[in-house]
Amino acid sequence: MPFKHNASRRHHIEKTKFRVTNWPEYEAGLRRRGSLTLWLTPEALSKWYAPRRKTRGGQHRYSDLAIETTLTLGLVFGLRLRQAEGLLESVLQLMGLALAVPDHTTLSRRARAWRSAGKRPGNQVPPAGPLHVLVDSTGLQVYGAGQWLEEKHGARSRRGWRKLHLALDADSGEIVAHTLTDQDAGDVSQVAPLLDQIGGPIGQFTADGAYDGKPTYDAVIDHSAAAAIVIPPRDNAVEPSDDRPPGQRNRHIAAINSDGRMKWQVSNGYGKRSLVETAIGRYKSIIGRRLRARSLPGQQTEVAIGCAVLNRMLACARPKAVRRKAATP
Incomplete structure (x- = not known):
């Protein structure tokens, strides 16, 4: 790496400086990352509860969408399962939606078996080229x-x-x-x-x-x-x-x-x-x-949702930086 080759004289090397060219848009995007605005589409409301299964076994009450939504809020705001349950419950009450919220034991159990539907983290559009x-x-x-x-x-x-x-x-x-x-x-x-x-x-x-x-x-x-x-x-x-x-x-x-x-x-x-x-x-x-x-399955779910959260945050705000020219003596 370059810093290893220049270790003996790095104190003589001026630090590279960059300038953000889209600062107004980037600053607005950073504020949107902390927004508490939560949108629930009619499709999401209709899929909040798990569909009736036709095979043998217990019936889930909540769909994977409900589990993912609660876990995502907990990761974004750094909350434990109980606090994430309370946050989503208060948000749904403020929105006037009569939806049940998964409790913390359900979240812990369902997280061990949750799997993404074969999609890229964050639902981003795949690029056209290699x-x-x-x-x-x-x-x-x-x-x-x-x-x-x-x-x-x-x-x-x-x-x-x-x-x-x-x-x-x-x-x-x-x-x-x-x-x-x-x-x-x-x-x-x-x-x-x-x-x-x-x-x-x-x-x-x-x-x-x-x-x-x-x-x-x-x-x-x-x-x-x-x-x-x-x-x-x-x-x-x-x-x-x-x-x-x-x-x-x-x-x-x-x-x-x-x-x-x-x-x-x-x-x-x-x-x-x-x-x-x-x-x-x-x-x-x-x-x-x-x-x-x-548990390892629950940790894998946590990482998958965390990567999706980072991709969504990056889509909200990404700086465009250019290198500043060195000042001439």
Whole structure:
């Protein structure tokens, strides 16, 4: 990365400054993110209660739409299940709607079995052309005793952490795919599940060095044969000595050996990978660093709704920033 190469002289490098060109629209969008306005269409009201099932088993009272609405309000405003139940109940009363609100036990139980209807997070319109996909992962804390308690008193800690894997559209900033696994799952193992959630073609796939290897290249090529893969090879990577035609990874190794890693990053647009790190920071600052649900299925539902919330917020307000020119002496 550039900051590693410039670490010895970074105090002499002036910080890059940007200027937002659509500030009035961006500021209005930021205010809309905190609006309490809630619209319920006649179609949503008619589907609030679950349809009568024709097979054996218990009958759900609330539809998946009602469960999703309540959980979404709780994530947006940082509320627990009981408080989300109370918020939605008061909002429906102010709207004059005689609708029952799912209680917290129903929300906890139904969240473990909730599944999205095979749609992209946030119901965004898919782009017309190939996507530039950025992939990265991060850790999310789960409920339980902390590591400090284990180290200080020798008590067994129940707190682990989950791994959130994100695939981001570099052009729109939208989260197009996500998975949640346990802490032992490798990053490379989730490349294929992420790509399976993307219906359109991929023009470029960009990730950090943790994804370097043949499994990642095979998964991307199987999805989109014409995709350009931009992953920095390991420092000790060498070009093969056989007569086989060089693949993308071999061409990257040759370019780095010839021109250097910094020039390779600029020529391949590797700097855009920072956008997925920004999306991860956005998730942790808005949705939270800790998962509220205690079971893995419930946590996966929480992450799915959280990604949809972020996409909707991004659609409300997205800054258009341009780099300021350096002042001439």
